[in-house]
Amino acid sequence: MRIFITSLLLLVSPTIILANDQLIPVSEKTKKTAALLRDSALKNNSAYEILSSLTTEVGARHPGTPGEKNGIDWGVRTFKKLGFDKVWTEDVQMNGWVRVSETAEVMAPYYQKLVISALGRSSSTPEGGLKGDIVEFETYADLDKAAQGSLQGKIAFISNRMERKIDGAGYGPANIARTKGYMAAAKAGASALLIRSIGTDDHRNPHTGGTNIFKGVTSIPVAALSNPDADQLERLFALGHTPKVKLNIKTKDLGPIVTKNVIGEITGREKPNEIVVIGGHLDSWDLGTGAVDDGAGVAITMAAANFIKNTVKERPRRTIRVILWGAEELGLIGARAYAKARQEDGTLKDHIIGSESDFGAGPVYGLKSSEHVAPKAIHVIDTMAGLMGPLGVTRRSGGTMGGPDMIPLHALGIPSVGLMQNGEDYFDLHHTPDDTLDKVDPKMMRQNMAVWTVFAYIAAEWPGTFK
Ligand SMILES: [Zn+2]
The missing domain is CATH 3.40.630.10 (Zn peptidases)
Incomplete structure (x- = not known):
């Protein structure tokens, strides 16, 4: 059908064909x-x-x-x-997750509180919290290389800092610690994962964010430390200590919920x-x-x-x-x-x-x-x-x-x-x-x-x- 119309146009009006080819x-x-x-x-x-x-x-x-x-x-x-x-909404099925509370404390060698935020879909720690020695990895890739079971009873910590760039290009390379770190940590047997916040500030504000799990919760608790708190752990390591940290994270898996896209048009x-x-x-x-x-x-x-x-x-x-x-x-x-x-x-x-x-x-x-x-x-x-x-x-x-x-x-x-x-x-x-x-x-x-x-x-x- 299309061929027929095109050839007809070609016969009667070559200029139309030309016009179609023009910008x-x-x-x-x-x-x-x-x-x-x-x-x-x-x-x-x-x-x-x-x-x-x-x-x-x-x-x-x-x-x-x-x-x-x-x-x-x-x-x-x-x-x-x-x-x-026109204004309308469209229902979207999803699995809900909310944070309830989170605390972190360095128990040894020097007691101090840390400021953390549970990451999206983090699981909870056992009732009363968990304690573990921190094992530091500079990057997600380093943690991913840890041998299976090698972090049993430990808390993994990814310490690399995202770079400040005008177009946010530092985000992608750093962000993998947040989205996929929990899997590498769990594979190595860690009881929890702490990451340095994926953020460029030096305030005592942790940066939360999603993990790449869409349904349910992650297999282990996972949280971000504010940049100054991540610095603090790094200094303890630099002094030759292995910090022992207590984590208490409560989150809630809401199961199936409905969210909405809200749409308006001209x-x-x-x-x-x-x-x-x-x-x-x-x-x-x-x-x-x-x-x-x-x-x-x-x-x-x-x-x-x-x-x-x-x-x-x-x-x-x-x-x-x-x-x-x-x-x-x-x-x-x-x-x-x-x-x-x-x-x-x-x-x-x-x-x-x-x-x-x-x-x-x-x-x-x-x-x-x-x-x-x-x-x-x-x-x-x-x-x-x-x-x-x-x-x-x-x-x-x-x-x-x-x-x-x-x-x-x-x-x-x-x-x-x-x-x-x-x-x-x-x-x-x-x-x-x-x-x-x-x-x-x-x-x-x-x-x-x-x-x-x-x-x-x-x-x-x-x-x-x-x-
Ligand atoms: Zn956004």
């Missing part, structure tokens, strides 16, 4: 509107106001807690209040079924109020879509869908469920392009596109970067998956962009009690919102496709 330009009108959105967004405080509301009226939003439920209600209420065209005027995805994750860790992770991303993208709706006379051509994913921190659970549901209902193909904001509230400085953006659409990304230029953004090479919650869509071939934020300070706060609103600069929220309006508006208005 579809971004119109002058679209560029002008995007520039207007950009400049006026810089004077608009709504992203910061939304973030203030989320962190003040809700706070921490860990799956399975009342805070999470309040966060979901807040998402629905806020989308509706802002006047989004319906496209011409191609309502075609979707530009933006968003952040609504869940947070339980220690702070989830301001930079990821209240900022939630607020920036909600505010950007809303600002386009309120500023541009008519709705953009395509739908802008703002997704507030659930349970990201425990393993992209909401994002995986969202992608799976789209495969099942056949609407995956309607997802034109997407991106998530999930790297705090630092300024955006770079724009990358994923390998799924077709060569014919690269000029559109270049145009976006050009329009973001006055905001301090430049076009960058290298791949992207569009943010953590875009990974499942990226894996299914959906094009994405990465709006790279300055994250030099991000890992000072990430997953700590210090992740609170006062760390967020309203001016940077305006810059972020301006960048996101340019991306979302052009992606929704440009008539070509990115695939």
